[in-house]
Amino acid sequence: MTMAGAVSSHDIRAARLENAKMRERDLSAKLGITEAQLVAAHVGDGVTRLRADLDALMAATTQLGEVMSLTRNESCVIEKVGVYDNYKSGAHAALIVNEEIDLRMFPNHWVHAFAVEKKTEHGPRRSLQVFDAAGDAIHKIHLRDASNHEVWPGIVESLKHEDQSDSVSVTPRVPTEGPKGDPAKADTLRAEWDKLTDTHQFLQMTRKLKMNRLGAYRMAGAPYVRKLKTNAVETLLHEAAETGVPIMIFVGNSGCIEIHTGPVKKIVEMGPWINVLDPGHDLHLRKDHIAEVWAVTKSTRRGPAISVEAFDADGWVIAQFFGVLRQEGAAEQWNTLVASLEEEKEAELV
Template sequence: MAGIGALGEVQARTGQAACTLAASSPYGRALLCGDQGHVSGGRLELRLFYAAWARGFAVQEHTANGLQRSLQFFDAQGLPLHEVTLGPRSRVPAFDALVARFAAPAAAQFPQHAANSHAPAACPATRVDPRAFRAGWASMRVPQDFYALLRRHGLTRLAALQLASPEFAQPVDGGAAHEVLARAAQTGLPLSLCCGNPGAVQTCSGPLHHVEVQGPWLQVNDAGLQLQLREDCIASAWRVRLPASEGLVSSLELFDADGRTLAIIGGQRAPGQAERCEWRELLASVALEDSPC
């Protein structure tokens, strides 16, 4: 991943079966802490969890647009985690050098990994102290504190929202994603889109212009940014507010029937800056769920 920056502008794609997010951007500096990585560049930010990575391939395919080159990474079950595809402004010689540097010998055997489920582990709410959990939520100073809060109480993200105080998490209508994306595209409000899987989480930010529906798919098709989301796989949607030193940070969070996060939609903001009033007002206008799940 540290070598991908030499390729110039590429397309980064991360997601799962029901939701994928792709952005054209150069990769910035790759940082490593234990088995976790972080990459940011242009409109792209990646958080990488290498413990889930098992196999990687350099792929060359003949397409209608010519030879397409990519790097594709998978977990031990063969499910895709992250893909890097070269584009018109990518540096092909740098790609060839990177592949030559890391190519496995022809007779190499892939290491065997224990299969693990992508479904989040359930944690009975009866084992969690609700008062301590809600106090921890209210005392957060940066949104990143939320991940530590989940680990401390052994909760999945969805279980945390179900346990949170209504001032911080409320279930909303399942059509909220379409409404929010369409209205943001109409007004030019820049958003932050986040999609991921157990091996990678990708966030892309910027204004949207083209939001459309094709069958079950809700799609954002802008130059350099694509989101594909199956609306029929959204089992629950939540309006979430996380405390921060600069004020509340709001988002719309979408989950499938197994409790896995499909996507998180937020307002674009620079670190340390308060979120835009226009985003807060848009999210506040989303209808609450008619009846509890």
Template sequence: MTNSTELRERFAAARAQGKRHKDAAAACGVSEGEAVAAHAGEHDGTLQAAPLRGPWIELLKSLEACGPLLALTRNEGVVHEKTGVYRNLSATGPIGLALGEEIDLRLFFAQWHAGFAVTEAAANRSNPPSMSLQFFDAHGTAVHKIFAREGSDRVALASIATVFAADAATAVFRRAEAPAAQKPDSSFDCRALGKAWSEMTDTHQFFGLLKQFGVERQQSFRLMEGRYAWRVAPQALRDLLYAASFGGAPIMVFVGSPGCIQIHTGPVTRIEPLEVHGMKWLNVLDEGFNLHLREDLVAGTWIVEKPTSDGVVTSVEAFDGEGGLMAMFFGARKPGVPEREDWRTLVRGLPRLAKAEA
């Protein structure tokens, strides 16, 4: 096992090559959580990590005093960044909510295993060091990160890190187990699944439906293909974002990690594709909201319809090659309000695939 000193040196070398934390950790053969934890305690590295303790909901509630912060939630193929004030935090047991105007989160604290207050010297030493709070699950996967920005109260953020400081013990992470094998499509009662689907009155009931039938999310779309779900062409996400930008339709963009779903609601305007080192990024670069989505990792995209008491709600959902949900897109709406017609028009314009093409 690599000791902390060696890991810090290798991590610093990878960072010097311009790698992000996640990629630098992967280059060292460890999870990101392990790499950050190796920087706890006394050392002279440019990155310093101070362990944090919960209750996590109380820590997040205290962030309102810091003013605007950058909230970052990501998965393997998408990074979702929102700048705003952490307001209206609440929790019921292990489930939390942030319902601020800019920072809109669904929090699953059972997955929050370790947290760190992280400072890192800027590449340009004339700039202040990066200052963040970073949280990881038991496998060392980042669940949520919070960064100071120009308008942030850094003194207040440092004070919160002090109040919620844990002892210097290094967090222990474990390797993730291989996912269970997926049941064959032929093992499901499609008639019963379709009936339960048709009886939904709220989109949130969909999670219970998947659990009830023991069916994986994208698998359920296959089983209901042509009735409630339709595959769309690989360029659908780019078409969707450009159409939303040109037409001005406000949308909702959901991106999830193991312990957090982060949501943007509003228009998107500046859409910029970019290819770097063979990675094809589809970017939204708006004030207050940035999205970075790896188009080259998208293996399947679906239009999905879910019945609700307010009428049908339509989503566009993208999956990677491992079946992981990368992002979900909806028309902007509030509970009790029917879906926007401009969103439905946008979705109808996406290029659908026949089953044979897929």
């Protein structure tokens, strides 16, 4: 990756003009810079650097009314339309939970923030964009026609950073930790797994055993996990749409996890992408990035929580899918759907 300063802000702005229709993520990759550097190069020209203060940003976003909430990783993008109500602050983790917008946010990774305003033939397009220390997008909030645009100038002014330079310093990305397990602890892993009463205890358990999620899955075996064919996510989404079973979809990065709860209806495949294109909810997932898919069963006080989890070749979890336990009959429908997904017979568990 090219670090800040290797490409001048002037050259970045020129490249933006020459590639006006190219997505920011694609253009930054072409230039060998990060997306945060691409955005920062336009400070003073439709872009304002903001304080990356999560509490202040969420208070401001609440004033905007209906917006589009976007979270992505390298292989998946989730977009939800709604209002940023019911924000709960936290030093290590904050959250918003309402019917449309459901977020888990980790403020240590909210490092660079910008207000972005682009002129178009249909009027200004406005967004708040947050990036981590490596310059990768953490979360974006896009205003819509129904948003409260009249409060935008005041919000930008109130959040404005004292530093309005047109470059940012970024640090190298922290590489994804590959699968980490210990065959000598396989029996201990299964014994501890049997004691789970809540899904949130799982990562605490793996850390205690000096493993990680994927490493544990590769070791546990039945009845805890089943390795599925890599097309299982496609099958799952099509089946969920056809049967109407509500599902939960988790998509995240180091600084934010965004969740959809409810049905999916319109599934469209375009090249390597599988897409959910529903009113108020879009999902775009790169099928060709999926290297492993696991069906996972964890015990809870309300019964087994069964998930389907897709990983890339580096071991990053692209997306997770769960049933909706609180809706009558939905958990049984979900469990039946997951049980029908085809297993990867040749899988070798270590």
